[in-house]
Amino acid sequence: MRILYTLTIFLSSALLFLVQPMVARIILPSYGGTASVWTTCELFFQAVLLLGYGYAHLSTRKLGVRRQPWLHLAIMAAALLTLPFVTRVSGGATGEGVPTLRLLAQLLVLVGLSFFAVSAGAPLIQRWFADTRDPHAKDPYFLYSASNLGSMVALLAYPLLVEPRLRLPQQTWLWAGGFGLLVALMATCAAAMARSPRPEVVASEPTDEDVLVDAGAITNRMRLKWIALSAVPSSLLLGATAYISTNVAPIPLLWVVPLALYLLTFILVFKKRPFIGSRPLGRIAGMLIPAIIVMIVMEAFMPALAIVHLSVFFIVAWACHARLSESRPAAAHLTEFYFWMSVGGVLGGAFNAIVAPVIFNTLFEYPLALIAAALLLPAYRPGTKASIADAYYPISVGVLTFAVAMGMLRYEVPPSQMRTFLAVGLPAVLCFLAVDRPVRFGSSLAAMILVANATGIASAAKVILSERSFFGVHRVLVFGVHDRFHQLLHGNTLHGLQNMERQSEPLTYYHRTGPIGTVFSAFSGPTKKENVALVGLGVGSIAAYGEPGQRMTFYEIDPTVRNLATNPKLFTFVRNSRAKVDIVIGDARLQLAKAPDHSYGLIVLDAFSSDSIPVHLLTREAGAMYLRKLAPGGILAYHISNRYLELSGVLTAMARDLGLVAYLDEDAPSRDEADEGKTSSIWMILARKKEDLGPLQKNSNWSVRDLDLGDKAWTDDYSNVLSVLKQE
Structure with a gap:
C-alpha cells in the first residue's frame, strides 16, 4: 500500500511542477520575454496551491476522510475535460498599463481548474494514507x-529533456496523459483506503519515533511561525530567480533550477531522519548571508556568481524549512499545517510580484528577504534575553557604514566595486559578529544596506533616475567631466549611452563605424530606406541616423523606456532626429504584425530584456512575419550581442529555412573608439537575395554565413537555449 501512495504522490507532484515552466x-511570448512573467506565474501557482490546500483541509474536515475522495475524484474528472491546454494565448503586453492582472486572468482560464485539482493531491494523499492500517500511517510526512x-x-526534466525534444502541443498532450493516469491512481488510493480498517482498530503500539511533536491544539503563535518560515524562503526564491535571470536570460532553465533547489530543501527536512538540524544550518547560513549581501550591494555579477547566489539561497531556505519541519504537528493536523505553509508561500510570492514593484525602484526585495531570513535563524544560544545592546549595535553598524562612505566621497575616491567593498566590507564583519543573536544580526544587516544605498556609495556612477516597471529596473547614470555622459542600464546591462556635448553621435553598439552604422551609411541619401521599423527603443540611439523624408517607427514594449528616451533632460536622440519618429507601445511582434505588408525597407531587431533577446522574436514564424512586412529589396538587421548566448546559429538556421541570405559582423572598438563610447557588438543581416544588400555585400566586415550548417531553427513551439550557451 505504501508503494501505491508513494507513486501517486510522486506523479501528482511531478505533474504539478512540470506544468509550471510549460x-x-x-x-x-505575449509579454515580451521578461523575467517578471515567471514571478507573476509563480504568484498564480502559489495562490492556486493555497486554494488547493485550503480545499483539502476544509473538505476533509467537513466530509470526513472516507467521503472526501469522491468529491475530489469528481473535480479531477471535470478538470480532465479541459485538457490538453491551448498553446497560443491572445492579448498580452499590447499597450499601456501593468499587465499583471491580465496575465493572472489568462493563467486562470488556461490552467486554473487542472492545476487546482492537482495542487490538492499532496495533502490529500498523505491524509488518506494516515487513515489506513499501514505501520507508518501515524507519521505520513x-x-x-x-x-x-x-x-x-x-x-529539471523540463529544460533538459522535455523542452529541447518536444514541441508545445506534444508537451500538453504528455501532461494530459499523465493527468489521466493520476486520476486512475487517485481512485485506486481512495478504494484502498475504503477497504482498510480504521487506524483505531489496528492492534499495534506506536514506537517512540512514530510520535510527533505534539497532538494538542494548534496555537496562533505556531501558525504565525509556520507562515513566516514559509514566506521568507518563498520571497527569497523569487528574488534570487529574478536577480539571476534579469542578469543572464529569462529562460525556463534559470527559473526551474532555483525552484528545484527550493524543493530539495523540503525533501531533506521531511525525511524520516534528517541528517542535519536547523541550528547548525542556521550557523552556516549566518556566515553566508553577510557575504552575499555585500556582493549584491557591490552589483558584482557574472555567470559563475550565479552558482554562489543559488548556493546561499539553498542553504538559507534549507535552514528555514528545517525549523518549519521541526515544528510540524501530528497527522491529525496535517492538512492545516500544509494550509498555513501555503499561506506563507503566497504572502512571500505576492510581496515580490505585487508589492515590491510598487514600493521599490530596484530589486530590493532580494536582500530584504535575506535580512528577514537572518532574523528567523535559530539563536545559537537559546534562551538568551534581549538587551539594550541589541538596539545600539545596528546603529553602530549604520554609523560606521556612513562614516566610511562619506570619507571616500569626501576624498573623491573613484567609483569602483573596490570602493563599495571597502565601504561595506568592515560593517559586514561587524554584522557577522552578531550572528549568535538573530535580531541583532538581521537589524545590523538592514542598517548597513540602507545606509549604503542612501549614500550612493554602491553606484559605479551617479544615479540620477531609477524606475521600475513590470519589465525590469531601469537606471539612468551620469559620469565624465561635467557629467557629459548619460547612460541607461537595464539590470546591469548597458542599453544606451549619449554624450550630451555631441548629441548627434550614436554610441555603444550603434556607433557610426560599427555594423549598424555601416548599414545606414550604405543606404543613405538617394538610396535611403524611407520607412524603417526598429524593434526596441533603448535611448533611441538609432534615431540619430534619421534623414529628412524618412519615417522611423520604434516598437517598444515598456512605456517606462519610452518616457526615459523622450525626456530631453536625459536623452535627445529621439527629439533631435531629422526623421519623423513614431513610438508604438506593446510587444513588437504583436504590434508589428498589424502594420501593412511590404511597408518597411529596413527592419532592425534590437529588443533586449537585460542581456537577453526574447526568444519569440527569433523564431521561424517571427522571421516569416518580418518578411511579410518587408518591402521588395528590404533588409532584416539583428543585434545579437550577448555575454552568455551564441545566437548566430539560430538566425542562420532560420535564414536557411526561409530561403534568405545571411551575413555576420563581429565588431570590436579600437582604444580611441572605446574611450569615446563605442562598445563591441555582433550584428546579422538577412535578405531575400544578396543583391538586396547593395554595397554591404562587398564590405569586408560582413562575412557570409554558411546556410548548410546543422543548426536547428527555433519555432514558436520549440527552442533550445542550452544548445546556444557560450562555453567560455
Whole structure:
C-alpha cells in the first residue's frame, strides 16, 4: 500500500511542477520575454496551491476522510475535460498599463481548474494514507519527501529533456496523459483506503519515533511561525530567480533550477531522519548571508556568481524549512499545517510580484528577504534575553557604514566595486559578529544596506533616475567631466549611452563605424530606406541616423523606456532626429504584425530584456512575419550581442529555412573608439537575395554565413537555449 501512495504522490507532484515552466513558456511570448512573467506565474501557482490546500483541509474536515475522495475524484474528472491546454494565448503586453492582472486572468482560464485539482493531491494523499492500517500511517510526512522529489525531477526534466525534444502541443498532450493516469491512481488510493480498517482498530503500539511533536491544539503563535518560515524562503526564491535571470536570460532553465533547489530543501527536512538540524544550518547560513549581501550591494555579477547566489539561497531556505519541519504537528493536523505553509508561500510570492514593484525602484526585495531570513535563524544560544545592546549595535553598524562612505566621497575616491567593498566590507564583519543573536544580526544587516544605498556609495556612477516597471529596473547614470555622459542600464546591462556635448553621435553598439552604422551609411541619401521599423527603443540611439523624408517607427514594449528616451533632460536622440519618429507601445511582434505588408525597407531587431533577446522574436514564424512586412529589396538587421548566448546559429538556421541570405559582423572598438563610447557588438543581416544588400555585400566586415550548417531553427513551439550557451 505504501508503494501505491508513494507513486501517486510522486506523479501528482511531478505533474504539478512540470506544468509550471510549460505554461510559462506558452505565456512568455505575449509579454515580451521578461523575467517578471515567471514571478507573476509563480504568484498564480502559489495562490492556486493555497486554494488547493485550503480545499483539502476544509473538505476533509467537513466530509470526513472516507467521503472526501469522491468529491475530489469528481473535480479531477471535470478538470480532465479541459485538457490538453491551448498553446497560443491572445492579448498580452499590447499597450499601456501593468499587465499583471491580465496575465493572472489568462493563467486562470488556461490552467486554473487542472492545476487546482492537482495542487490538492499532496495533502490529500498523505491524509488518506494516515487513515489506513499501514505501520507508518501515524507519521505520513515522509510522503512529502516523495512529493518534492517528484516535483524536482519534473522541474529539471523540463529544460533538459522535455523542452529541447518536444514541441508545445506534444508537451500538453504528455501532461494530459499523465493527468489521466493520476486520476486512475487517485481512485485506486481512495478504494484502498475504503477497504482498510480504521487506524483505531489496528492492534499495534506506536514506537517512540512514530510520535510527533505534539497532538494538542494548534496555537496562533505556531501558525504565525509556520507562515513566516514559509514566506521568507518563498520571497527569497523569487528574488534570487529574478536577480539571476534579469542578469543572464529569462529562460525556463534559470527559473526551474532555483525552484528545484527550493524543493530539495523540503525533501531533506521531511525525511524520516534528517541528517542535519536547523541550528547548525542556521550557523552556516549566518556566515553566508553577510557575504552575499555585500556582493549584491557591490552589483558584482557574472555567470559563475550565479552558482554562489543559488548556493546561499539553498542553504538559507534549507535552514528555514528545517525549523518549519521541526515544528510540524501530528497527522491529525496535517492538512492545516500544509494550509498555513501555503499561506506563507503566497504572502512571500505576492510581496515580490505585487508589492515590491510598487514600493521599490530596484530589486530590493532580494536582500530584504535575506535580512528577514537572518532574523528567523535559530539563536545559537537559546534562551538568551534581549538587551539594550541589541538596539545600539545596528546603529553602530549604520554609523560606521556612513562614516566610511562619506570619507571616500569626501576624498573623491573613484567609483569602483573596490570602493563599495571597502565601504561595506568592515560593517559586514561587524554584522557577522552578531550572528549568535538573530535580531541583532538581521537589524545590523538592514542598517548597513540602507545606509549604503542612501549614500550612493554602491553606484559605479551617479544615479540620477531609477524606475521600475513590470519589465525590469531601469537606471539612468551620469559620469565624465561635467557629467557629459548619460547612460541607461537595464539590470546591469548597458542599453544606451549619449554624450550630451555631441548629441548627434550614436554610441555603444550603434556607433557610426560599427555594423549598424555601416548599414545606414550604405543606404543613405538617394538610396535611403524611407520607412524603417526598429524593434526596441533603448535611448533611441538609432534615431540619430534619421534623414529628412524618412519615417522611423520604434516598437517598444515598456512605456517606462519610452518616457526615459523622450525626456530631453536625459536623452535627445529621439527629439533631435531629422526623421519623423513614431513610438508604438506593446510587444513588437504583436504590434508589428498589424502594420501593412511590404511597408518597411529596413527592419532592425534590437529588443533586449537585460542581456537577453526574447526568444519569440527569433523564431521561424517571427522571421516569416518580418518578411511579410518587408518591402521588395528590404533588409532584416539583428543585434545579437550577448555575454552568455551564441545566437548566430539560430538566425542562420532560420535564414536557411526561409530561403534568405545571411551575413555576420563581429565588431570590436579600437582604444580611441572605446574611450569615446563605442562598445563591441555582433550584428546579422538577412535578405531575400544578396543583391538586396547593395554595397554591404562587398564590405569586408560582413562575412557570409554558411546556410548548410546543422543548426536547428527555433519555432514558436520549440527552442533550445542550452544548445546556444557560450562555453567560455
